[in-house]
Amino acid sequence: MKMIPAPEGFGRIQSAAETRVAKLLAQADLGEPATCFYSVHLPRHEYKRMAEIDFLIVLKDLLLVLEVKGGRLSRVDGVWTFTDRYGVVHEKREGPFEQARGAMFALQHDLEHRIPGLTAACGAAVVTPDQLLDRDLEWDPVEYIGPAAMTVAGLERALTAAASYWRRKSHRTARESDYRDVVSLLRPDFDRVPRLSLLAATFETDYVELAREQYDMLRGSEINERIFCTGGAGSGKTLLAVETSRRAARSGASVLLTCRSQGVVEVMRRSLGDTDVICRPWSEATATAPVDVLVVDEAQDLLNVDDWFTLDRLVEGGLRDGRWRMFSDPNNQTGIHGAFDPQVYAEVAANASRYQLPYNCRNTSAIVTQTQLMTGADLGVAKAGQGPAVEYERPDTDRDTAALLDARLKRLRHEEVDPADIVVVTLRDTVGESSAVHTRAYANGRLTAAEKGSDARTSGAARLVTVRDFKGLEAPYVLVVDVDDVATSTDRSKLYVAMTRPRISLWLAVRPKAWRQLTDTLVRNRA
Structure with a gap:
């Protein structure tokens, strides 16, 4: 099943139960197109609609909300006690099944406003990987997934049964476009990227939401061979250069990420420390063997005739037919790094899909x-x-x-x-x-x-x-x-x-x- 964000980008997760479920979901095959969204990167204070959902599985005609509860759960005199992913102990009269259904109804209400005519049904289930709950009148057995289902095959059977249960309850005939519309709408909410930071690598990674134009460019890099992205200082070009490199490497491609600045390369190298991306300043990159994907930050520093020939050598298929992503500031910074040739700039840009970043996300x-x-x-x-x-x-x-x-x-x-x-x-x-x-x-x-x-x-x-x-x-x-x-x-x-x-x-x-x-x-x- 397709996971968003991809499991390789989860980073450090405080909930061992969620980690276990995420790994199983990534391997599960429900026999139909399915995308699973994981809210690991969503701050609690924003996107409450999404942040309260642990996992959301989108099927062709059904949205299935999964509430995961790890550790020990107990209910005494109608009061539930459990610990959330942030290590906070809660006592609530609202149990996990009520939470899951509440998130389900809130999501359905929200999506029906955002996607006119939505026909896909909604459902919910609770997963407790570490503890078996006794049967109870509060939930139907098919709404509950316990420790016995914590294998790939077991989870596939449990999810298929839960999906069938909620489909029977809905009595809806879904449009073929619902799956595509829901995935397209929700993906930017969940698909956060790690913020670039000058802080030490030991600091916990902070994830950020991209502006729509930034996210359009990121999705464009998944389907276009060549990308030429422009934006002023502070528009997020380096962040996107790093993230496109990360995703290309995750797909199995060899990737070279380069620019003239040694300091910028060091920041990018730290952010990509858990990947196979080759991060080298231009002075060292010129001797690199050709790669599947070439990513260039501050490309305006390298868009001249001499450097063009070197860039052409560094990517399989060359600049005309190869896979590359270049990020450039149209406010030409002449005389600082390298040389700039407007004719080379125009020729390279003409051979690629063009994206422009209209927002400054750094400066006040x-x-x-x-x-x-x-x-x-x-x-x-x-x-x-x-x-x-x-x-x-x-x-x-x-x-x-x-x-x-x-x-x-x-x-x-x-x-x-x-x-x-x-x-x-x-x-x-x-x-x-x-x-x-x-x-x-x-x-x-x-x-x-x-x-x-x-x-x-x-x-x-x-x-x-x-x-x-x-x-x-x-x-x-x-x-x-x-x-x-x-x-x-x-x-x-x-x-x-x-x-x-x-x-x-x-x-x-x-x-x-x-x-x-x-x-x-x-x-x-x-x-």
């Missing part, structure tokens, strides 16, 4: 608005909320910048911001040239130069990085310094990259010449 509305006004870049529609206002300082000298930066870092400490969540980005070519090296924070180790090509956090200290080394990465708090001159396209590209790194707040120290240039740009963009 305040940051998106200021970046668009200052650089003219199109970042899409912000989805992260308003956030604090972007703050500007106008120092005359490097010493002034250093003093203002020290004051800003001190203020963030007083606001109890973890220094490891702060990144100082210099627009100069090297960290050693930055005004930030003149700060007291740099002298006493509260601001440290990040190791080249690394995204590692230093406990108790903010990081100082160049735009080149931080391109493609992010941080909660970003302080941008050494905005000296933004007359050239390279300088404007650096500013664009720096301004789009923060998730929470953005602070900039802009020198007088650059301030005049930005003011002129602001006037033009507002006109």
Whole structure:
């Protein structure tokens, strides 16, 4: 039976009973098209309609809700005691059968509003893998699946019997389209993907829901040989590059995921640590043997004639006939990494299915608005909320910048911001040239130069990085310094990259010449 999410993506599950049932369901064959949705990744506070359903099996004419209860269950004087998947002990008068039926009726009511004319019936059953419940007038025996059915064949028989029972009760004749419509509607609710994080790999994985356009692209990668996806900074391109790689590898294909940034590759490699995906920076990827699927993040850095020939070599069938996915920012970041050739860009994009990501899922509305006004870049529609206002300082000298930066870092400490969540980005070519090296924070180790090509956090200290080394990465708090001159396209590209790194707040120290240039740009963009 098809499982969504796939069993390989379940991650750590607190309920051993649910894990056991999930593995059996993945092997079960009910003799007809069937999809099983598992709510393992759904937060309890959102999508309550779905989060209260452990497993939902969608058949051609029936939706079967499964409520799984592990461990010991007891009922005394009408009160049930059980422990849920989060380790919380509950005492309720509502038992598991009432819970299952309640979830079933809520789901049916919701779907009938979302799919006009829905004819598929709904049913429910309770599974207790660890304990046999005595027969009771509260439920029909066919609504209960106990320990004896905890084999693939046993579960198949029990589910077939439960499905027949609810079909007889419904007296409905289902439309042929119901199965397809229900699966298409529910899949985005359940099919979450792991969030990319700069935190240590020991942290528990956090799963996120994709925007509709992101999910359309993800589904498109399952049926299209070549994908060319565009989106501004913060639109989720790297997240999708990782997830398409994960799913391609899960299907048995050999996969290479690459981009020019060593730091971004390290983040992607950590996220894909449980897969066979080859994650290599471009400097190392060029010697890789051809693979079944090639995935390129920050593709605008590689769309030039020289790199085109190498890309063509890295995938079976070449760029014309092979399987590849490229993710590119249309706000061309010239002069930071690699070279860009618009003719190569157009030729590669023309040979693929095109997707555009219209939302910015990283930056607050305040940051998106200021970046668009200052650089003219199109970042899409912000989805992260308003956030604090972007703050500007106008120092005359490097010493002034250093003093203002020290004051800003001190203020963030007083606001109890973890220094490891702060990144100082210099627009100069090297960290050693930055005004930030003149700060007291740099002298006493509260601001440290990040190791080249690394995204590692230093406990108790903010990081100082160049735009080149931080391109493609992010941080909660970003302080941008050494905005000296933004007359050239390279300088404007650096500013664009720096301004789009923060998730929470953005602070900039802009020198007088650059301030005049930005003011002129602001006037033009507002006109």
